Amino acid sequence: MLDIRLLREDPTFVKEQLARRDPVFSEMVDAVLACDQKRREAETQVQQLRSERNRLSKEIGILKSHHQRTDALEREVKSSAHQLELLEETSRKLQEEQRTLLLNVPNLPHRNTPDGSDASKNVVVRSWGEPRNKQNEDHLLLGERLGLFDFNRASKLSGSGYVCLTGKGARLERALINFLLDLQTEEHGYKEMGMPLLVNREVMEGTGQLPKFEEEMYGVDGGLQFLTPTAEVSLTNFYRDEILHQRELPLKLVACTPCFRRESGAAGRDRRGLIRMHQFHKVELVKICSPDQADEELATLTGDAERALELLELPYRVLEICTGDLGFHSMRTYDLEVWAPGQGSFLEVSSCSQCGDYQARRMNLRYKNQEGKNEFCHTLNGSGTALPRLYVALLETHTQPNGPLLLPEPLQFYFGASSIP
RNA sequence: GGUGAGGUGGCUGAGUGGUCGAAAGCAGCGCUUUGCUAAAGCGCCGUACUUGAAAAGGUACCGAGGGUUCGAAUCCCUCCCUCACCGCCA
Numbered sequence: 001m002l003d004i005r006l007l008r009e010d011p012t013f014v015k016e017q018l019a020r021r022d023p024v025f026s027e028m029v030d031a032v033l034a035c036d037q038k039r040r041e042a043e044t045q046v047q048q049l050r051s052e053r054n055r056l057s058k059e060i061g062i063l064k065s066h067h068q069r070t071d072a073l074e075r076e077v078k079s080s081a082h083q084l085e086l087l088e089e090t091s092r093k094l095q096e097e098q099r100t101l102l103l104n105v106p107n108l109p110h111r112n113t114p115d116g117s118d119a120s121k122n123v124v125v126r127s128w129g130e131p132r133n134k135q136n137e138d139h140l141l142l143g144e145r146l147g148l149f150d151f152n153r154a155s156k157l158s159g160s161g162y163v164c165l166t167g168k169g170a171r172l173e174r175a176l177i178n179f180l181l182d183l184q185t186e187e188h189g190y191k192e193m194g195m196p197l198l199v200n201r202e203v204m205e206g207t208g209q210l211p212k213f214e215e216e217m218y219g220v221d222g223g224l225q226f227l228t229p230t231a232e233v234s235l236t237n238f239y240r241d242e243i244l245h246q247r248e249l250p251l252k253l254v255a256c257t258p259c260f261r262r263e264s265g266a267a268g269r270d271r272r273g274l275i276r277m278h279q280f281h282k283v284e285l286v287k288i289c290s291p292d293q294a295d296e297e298l299a300t301l302t303g304d305a306e307r308a309l310e311l312l313e314l315p316y317r318v319l320e321i322c323t324g325d326l327g328f329h330s331m332r333t334y335d336l337e338v339w340a341p342g343q344g345s346f347l348e349v350s351s352c353s354q355c356g357d358y359q360a361r362r363m364n365l366r367y368k369n370q371e372g373k374n375e376f377c378h379t380l381n382g383s384g385t386a387l388p389r390l391y392v393a394l395l396e397t398h399t400q401p402n403g404p405l406l407l408p409e410p411l412q413f414y415f416g417a418s419s420i421p
Numbered sequence: 422g423g424u425g426a427g428g429u430g431g432c433u434g435a436g437u438g439g440u441c442g443a444a445a446g447c448a449g450c451g452c453u454u455u456g457c458u459a460a461a462g463c464g465c466c467g468u469a470c471u472u473g474a475a476a477a478g479g480u481a482c483c484g485a486g487g488g489u490u491c492g493a494a495u496c497c498c499u500c501c502c503u504c505a506c507c508g509c510c511a
Contacts, residue, residue, distance in 0.1 A: 043471060047480040054480090057492040061439035074491045081491090095470095243431075368431090372450075374468080 001102050001362045007032055017108040020115055020323040025106060032101045039094035046091050049084045053077055103205070104212055107358040109323045110332035116322025122335070123322065128306070129315025131339035131346075138342040139392040140273045142399050146420050148172065149274075160271065161263065161278035163388075168420050173281065173387055175414035176394075177256050180283040180308055184384055188304045190254035190285060195234035197257060198225045203237045206363030208329035218260045227260035231284035232381040239288060240363035243374055249367060250289035250297055254384065256281060274388035275347065281387040287380040290367060291357070294378040298354040302334045305350045305384040313408045314393050315339040317346060331356045334382075338389065342396035347389040352382030 007014050011029050018025035056077050060070045114123050143149045148169025154162040165173055184190040204210040204226050209217055218227040228234055235253045244251070259282045270276035285304060287297050302318065309316045321333040330353035337346035357376035360366070366374045399405040405420040412418045 040471070043480085047471065050481085051479055053491080058440065060491055064439075070491075077491045372466095 001358060002105055002108065003357075003361065004032070004036055004098070004102065008036065014108065018105070020109050020113075021106060021326060022117075022324065028101065028105050032098065032105065035094060035098045035101055039091065039098050042087060042091040042094055046084065046087045049080060049087065053080070053084065100211070103362070106326075106328045107331045107356060109326060110354060110356075113326065113332045114320060114322045115324075117324040119322075119325045121322040122319045122325055125318050125320045125334070127315070127317035128310060129313070129339070131315045132341060133344060137396070137399070137401075138273070139340075139395045142342070142395045142405070143169065146395075146399070146405060148395075148420070151273075158278075161276070163274060163277065172394075172415060172420065173391065175411055175416075176387060176390060177281060177283065179311075179411055179414045180384060181254065181256055183308055183311065184254045184283070184285060184304060188252075188307070190252040190304075193231075193235060193238070193253050193255040195228075195231055195238075195255050195257055197228055197234075197260075199228055199234055199237070200225060203233060203240070203363075206237045206240055207233045207359050208362065209233060212328065215264055216262050218262060228257065229261045230259050230282060230381075230383075231255040231257040232286060235284060235286035236288070236359055236379050236381060237363055240365050242365065244288070244365075244367040244377065246290060246367055246369055249377070250287050250293055253286045253288075254283060256283045259386075274392050275343075277388055283384045283387070285352075285382050285384045288360075288365070288377050289380070290369065291375070291378050294354055294356065294380065297378075298332065298334070298352060298380055301380055301382050302336070302352040305336055305352060305382050308384060309336065309338055309349070309390075311408065311410045312390070312394060314390075314397055316349075321351075327351070327353060329353075329355050329358050331358070336383075336385065338385075338393040340389070340393045340396050343392070347393060349385040349389045349393070350383035353380065355379045355381070 002014065007029060011033060015026040015029050018029065056073050060073050060077075063070050063073070114121065116122065137145075140151075146169070147167055148165065150164045150166050154164040157164070181192055185192045198220065201210060201224065204217065209226070209229060214223075217229060219225070220227070234257070235255055238253065239251070258279055260279055261277075263276055263278060274280075285301055287301055289297050306316070306318065316336055316338045319335040319337060321327075321330075321335055326333055333351055333353040335348050336350035336352070338349045340347045356378055359379045360376040365377050365379070367377050369375045394408075395405060398408065407415055407418055407420070
């Protein structure tokens with residue numbers, strides 16, 4: 001959520017910045033400001049009426065303590081009660097309307113985010129390793145040959161978009177998870193967390209999944225709670241409504257959780273295989289920091305995720321996402337794409353985003369700065385990484401033609417063997 | 422799920438219808454004094470919204486939402502959460 005004061009003080013700037021994403025967002029600014037204007041007028045009237053009521057009531061109290069008659073005053077207060085009620089209702093509605101409008105305005109892009117209308121304008125900022133194109137088998141065939149997973153039986157249980165990992169295949173995912181978590185906790189200093197998967201509406205609103213993307217989420221109990229689409233939701237909201245001490249920032253959290261997504265907008269896309277699932281595991285990195293730390297923390301967070309791919313000997317590239325392709329709550333994002341030889345393409349396995357105070361304002365997450373003033377924190381998140389696509393890249397990269405899957409060295413300890421025959 | 426007790430400022434904790442945004446203590450900040458790693462005294466010390474050029478005002482907030490009342494932290498109702506005990510259960 002953007003700061004309404006920024007919109008009031010410099011609407012031109014806000015419109016310009018939103019236009020970098022898409023001109024349609026600029027048009028929202030005037031609507032918000034019109035509502036803000038009406039809201040403040042109503043609020044001022046309510047406050048004046050209440051002030052008058054408080055004054056009279058206080059007077060009644062004093063008179064009563066002197067055993068004097070107060071009928072006239074009481075009648076006076078009563079006479080404006082109805083009007084006050086109506087105005088309060090108006091004011092409340094306008095407040096809600098303004099919040100709703102504001103919740104649907106995306107974050108402003110970072111000054112360094114490259115301009116561009118769509119994904120084709122994303123910028124490759126670096127790459128690592130050689131994406132060999134040796135006509136490897138597709139991970140579906142490899143998984144079948146090695147006996148790692150079963151899609152047909154998964155569809156009996158849950159329909160399409162689910163997988164059952166079987167035997168060594170299940171163990172391989174567990175090994176990957178343990179490897180990733182140990183890397184982030186022991187080498188990069190993140191605190192490991194085990195988080196709830198069902199969260200309340202306000203929590204989903206805090207990180208920006210609601211209200212705009214409700215159709216992408218799995219709700220339960222008639223929409224009172226939601227299955228988290230990423231641990232970003234639970235981890236970032238962990239300190240919501242709190243005031244942190246500057247000295248404890250940045251906070252660095254990591255959790256591996258199942259993630260649930262309807263993928264309703266992607267019907268038909270990536271239907272086969274592990275690439276787009278309704279449920280998948282993901283190791284998520286979250287940082288909460290002060291504004292001056294945020295740029296640097298995004299760089300290190302991205303590096304922390306990249307390190308995992310390097311240790312697994314998986315070639316990848318890093319894309320800087322342009323304004324037109326930027327996620328709703330992000331001001332700057334680096335995507336990590338791992339090379340999948342069987343697909344002949346790069347797969348997005350991580351999206352590392354800097355969110356400024358956009359989420360923190362929504363969830364009222366603050367810290368006390370050096371002057372003792374409360375200020376909104378900045379939040380960052382990134383995958384480290386999503387499991388299924390990492391799994392695809394691992395299979396397609398390290399399985400020998402008609403041979404075993406040779407595990408990269410760091411994984412062998414976790415898997416308990418050096419290969420899967 | 423049942424019963425009971427609770428939810429007040431960064432923390433502890435008083436406050437059962439009127440001048441209470443809320444005592445006191447701790448923590449924090451500032452000053453004074455004395456001085457061996459500190460003590461004592463004094464002062465300051467919530468948040469959000471809003472009016473105003475500013476100075477300075479106003480409104481709201483005592484778990485959430487309703488209600489009673491001229492007036493609610495305080496009374497009533499509903500819900501949520503915490504704690505204790507019981508029941509059930511991985």
